[in-house]
Amino acid sequence: xxxxxxxxxxxxxxxxxxxxxxxxxxxxxxxxxxxxxxxxxxxxxxxxxxxxxxxxxxxxxxxxxxxxxxxxxxxxxxxxxxxxxxxxxxxxxxxxxxxxxxxxxxxxxxxxxxxxxxxxxxxxxxxxxx
Amino acid sequence: xxxxxxxxxxxxxxxxxxxxxxxxxxxxxxxxxxxxxxxxxxxxxxxxxxxxxxxxxxxxxxxxxxxxxxxxxxxxxxxxxxxxxxxxxx
Numbered sequence: 339x340x341x342x343x344x345x346x347x348x349x350x351x352x353x354x355x356x357x358x359x360x361x362x363x364x365x366x367x368x369x370x371x372x373x374x375x376x377x378x379x380x381x382x383x384x385x386x387x388x389x390x391x392x393x394x395x396x397x398x399x400x401x402x403x404x405x406x407x408x409x410x411x412x413x414x415x416x417x418x419x420x421x422x423x424x425x426x427x428x429x430x431x432x433x434x435x436x437x438x439x440x441x442x443x444x445x446x447x448x449x450x451x452x453x454x455x456x457x458x459x460x461x462x463x464x465x466x467x468x
Numbered sequence: 469x470x471x472x473x474x475x476x477x478x479x480x481x482x483x484x485x486x487x488x489x490x491x492x493x494x495x496x497x498x499x500x501x502x503x504x505x506x507x508x509x510x511x512x513x514x515x516x517x518x519x520x521x522x523x524x525x526x527x528x529x530x531x532x533x534x535x536x537x538x539x540x541x542x543x544x545x546x547x548x549x550x551x552x553x554x555x556x557x558x
Contacts, residue, residue, distance in 0.1 A: 386557070387485060389484055391534055392531055395534055395535070417557060429558045459555060460556045
């Protein structure tokens with residue numbers, strides 16, 4: 339099994355990890371994009387505050403648990419730190435498994451748990467404040 | 469004995485996100501007479517000594533040296549302590 343976790347300054351501009359493995363028939367990739375509206379107000383960007391190295395450690399721990407639970411072949415997690423403008427990617431999760439159901443379920447579970455346990459906070463930069 | 473080892477001991481607790489904004493600081497200091505304390509006692513003392521953030525603190529968890537600590541665990545003033553409230557990554 340392969341686990342990759344990266345915290346990257348600014349938007350995720352590269353294409354991320356390519357998870358091609360001979361025993362994985364399903365590869366699912368989720369891209370989290372900074373949307374224009376936050377709490378009904380227009381924003382210019384999100385500032386991501388990351389508590390390192392705990393955030394990386396929690397992502398690694400969570401990835402390991404999800405791999406074990408769902409029998410994944412691989413998982414790759416990228417998250418931004420700092421400012422990410424509207425329309426840019428701030429989070430990317432790629433999982434690979436033998437069959438699609440494991441990947442789809444694992445992806446949902448990972449994101450739900452990340453939003454409870456991983457010490458990352460987003461701060462909206464509202465357009466009206468600029 | 470160094471100055472660090474004379475009570476009261478200063479427990480420094482890192483703050484993030486909305487709680488840091490409310491507190492106006494990224495580090496709360498808690499003065500305690502003993503060098504280690506239960507997590508639940510640290511939270512109670514933190515609330516008592518920082519009433520401005522007390523209502524938020526009660527819903528938070530304490531991290532010790534980059535891992536979540538349980539209420540019944542002991543933490544030392546030498547540990548890196550952080551208050552982890554509601555997170556919002558992704």
